[in-house]
Each structure stands twice: as structure tokens, then as C-alpha cells.
Amino acid sequence: MTVTTPPLHHYPSSTPYLNNPSLPLLATSPSYPAPVSASTPAPVLDDLSAVDPGEDTPPKSEPTYPAEGFDYFLEIQNLLISEQYPPGVSENYKKCLKKRAQNYLVHDGKLYHNRKQPKEVIMRKDQQEDMLSDIHVVKETGIHLGVKKMFNKLHMKYFWRGMYTDVVSFVKKCDKCSDQLEPVGVRRSARRMEE
Numbered sequence: 001m002t003v004t005t006p007p008l009h010h011y012p013s014s015t016p017y018l019n020n021p022s023l024p025l026l027a028t029s030p031s032y033p034a035p036v037s038a039s040t041p042a043p044v045l046d047d048l049s050a051v052d053p054g055e056d057t058p059p060k061s062e063p064t065y066p067a068e069g070f071d072y073f074l075e076i077q078n079l080l081i082s083e084q085y086p087p088g089v090s091e092n093y094k095k096c097l098k099k100r101a102q103n104y105l106v107h108d109g110k111l112y113h114n115r116k117q118p119k120e121v122i123m124r125k126d127q128q129e130d131m132l133s134d135i136h137v138v139k140e141t142g143i144h145l146g147v148k149k150m151f152n153k154l155h156m157k158y159f160w161r162g163m164y165t166d167v168v169s170f171v172k173k174c175d176k177c178s179d180q181l182e183p184v185g186v187r188r189s190a191r192r193m194e195e
Helices: 044-047 069-082 091-101 125-136 147-155 161-172 175-179 184-195
Strands: 105-106 111-113 120-121
Touching: 069 091, 069 105, 069 111, 105 120, 125 161, 147 161, 161 175
Parallel strands: none
Antiparallel strands: 105 111, 111 120
16 A cells, blocks of 8 residues: 655646746745754853844944934035035935935925925924914814814925824814713713712
8 A cells, every 4th residue: 555645746747847946946944044043052042142232233324314404404415505415424324314304305594305296394392382282273263173174284385204193192282182082981970970
């Protein structure tokens, strides 16, 4: 009695890819390297865990962009106006800064984002917060706008990095709006407890 095992693949044996000796064989193991823990003996791993990560660590690779929004936009604006890069930056950083600046333009001394539909860039955090507070409450009616309406109203004319996140956090901080943002079940159960 002969036992035959089914093929490991679902292709018929007549498939030219399986029977062609000129094509490279498909590897059974993945082509990516194994994790260090899987390919390194245990004593070596113990030695590696004793190494202090602070000593002899290589410097972070370029580019590192300014964390502050104002400095981020100021670099782009200065590049577009004067066509000069910040002093002491590497060629890689210059290349990345030039790529970032492709989405911006300067008109009448102001920085705009998106060349096709330009939106004024609000660079300073205090200006962003002032705009959020001005737009949040409709002056004529006193109605507080929600996240979507605030964001859409701001995003029609203005731009800054993290605008949507700032709008969400501003609405959450508003006392009147945060009461309305609670889940319905929570408010109902709180009312029942008060009664």
C-alpha cells in the first residue's frame, strides 16, 4: 500500500512555475532576518542587556524638524523668501526642507499652504487659540459650534499642523460643550441618582 501526501501548494503540478528549473526556487523561510532574540544565544543576550543605552549611542539621524509649530513654519517661510537654508544643517536636512516647502507659498509676506487652494498658515500657538475661541461661539446666537463645524469653518481659510486635534481638545475643554459630550447613558444614570 502506497501512501501519497497531498502537495503543499494548491497549484497543479503542470504549472510552469513549479516545474521550470531556470526559475529560482521559492524559499520556505521568510526573506526577512530573524529577531535578535531568536538568532542570538542566551549568554550573548544577557551581555547585551547589561549595556547602558546611554553610552556610545549614535546620534539621531538627520533630519530632525523643529518641534514647535512656529519654528517649523518659520524655516519654510525663510527658505521661500530668501532661498537660504538654516546655518549648519546637513545636505539631507536641506533636501527634506526643500521637499516640505513645496506645499507652501509666500504672498504679501504671509505663508500659505496648498498652492492650488491657498490657506493662510497660522504660525503662532496664541493666534491659533484666539481663533478657536472666536469661532467656537457664534456671536449673533450664542450657539457653541461642535468639532466638525468648527474645523470646517477654520479649514476653509486657515491651516496649521494638528488643527483637527486642537479643535477637538478645545471643544472638550469648553464647560458647556463637555456636558453635552458625555455619553447618553451616563447622563441618564446621573439624573436617576439625583432623583
